Amino acid sequence: MRALQEEGHEVAGAFVNPNIHPYLEFEKRLEAAHQAANAYRVPMAHEDGYGLEEFLQKIVGHVHERCPICYAMRLDRVAGLASESGYEGFSSSMLVSTHQDHQGIRAAGAAAAAKHGVEFVYRDFRASVMDGVRESKEMGLYRQQYCGCIFSEWDRYGSRNAGRRGGEPSGEEGDG
Ligand code: SF4
Numbered sequence: 001m002r003a004l005q006e007e008g009h010e011v012a013g014a015f016v017n018p019n020i021h022p023y024l025e026f027e028k029r030l031e032a033a034h035q036a037a038n039a040y041r042v043p044m045a046h047e048d049g050y051g052l053e054e055f056l057q058k059i060v061g062h063v064h065e066r067c068p069i070c071y072a073m074r075l076d077r078v079a080g081l082a083s084e085s086g087y088e089g090f091s092s093s094m095l096v097s098t099h100q101d102h103q104g105i106r107a108a109g110a111a112a113a114a115k116h117g118v119e120f121v122y123r124d125f126r127a128s129v130m131d132g133v134r135e136s137k138e139m140g141l142y143r144q145q146y147c148g149c150i151f152s153e154w155d156r157y158g159s160r161n162a163g164r165r166g167g168e169p170s171g172e173e174g175d176g
Contacts, residue, residue: 001013003125005040012042012085013043014046014081014090015029015030015034017030017051017148018050018052019055019070019073019147021052023050023052025148025153029144035140035141036136036141045085055070055073070149071094071101071108072108075109075111076112078090079109079112079115083117083118089119090109090113091109096129098126100147102124106122109122
């Protein structure tokens with residue numbers, strides 16, 4: 001947010017994350033998003049409800065290819081919010097993550113932008129990832145330990161014990 005503000009953009013936040021599981025983790029991240037928005041003095045929109053069922057319905061049968069589906073779902077909804085609210089464009093906090101697929105995010109963002117008639121503002125924020133970590137610590141924000149979905153939570157915490165438990169590791173690890 002700060003980088004775009006420094007470029008002179010009028011910035012607003014939007015929390016669109018039906019991919020975050022379980023629900024208590026979703027609540028923690030939503031609260032952190034509102035705290036950050038307050039600190040940056042920007043409005044923060046979020047959708048009513050959780051969206052768990054819709055997310056799972058979209059990725060069922062595509063667990064190992066789930067991230068492009070997840071990017072498209074979320075960025076499409078953010079682009080729609082931006083368009084409805086009269087903003088010229090939208091971006092994504094995922095672009096600060098060193099774990100995410102930037103080309104995949106860029107493609108999903110461009111598709112959403114074309115659909116809703118707004119611009120996808122792409123920036124490679126990865127070089128400033130540690131600045132973001134420092135700022136979030138200074139603000140006392142809750143810090144996520146895995147990307148969001150239940151599969152990424154398994155990758156982070158469960159797969160290291162997969163052999164012992166007989167479990168099944170899956171997909172990529174990331175955060176964003
Ligand atoms: S790993 Fe992250 S980007 Fe991929 S599907 Fe899960 S929440 Fe979405």
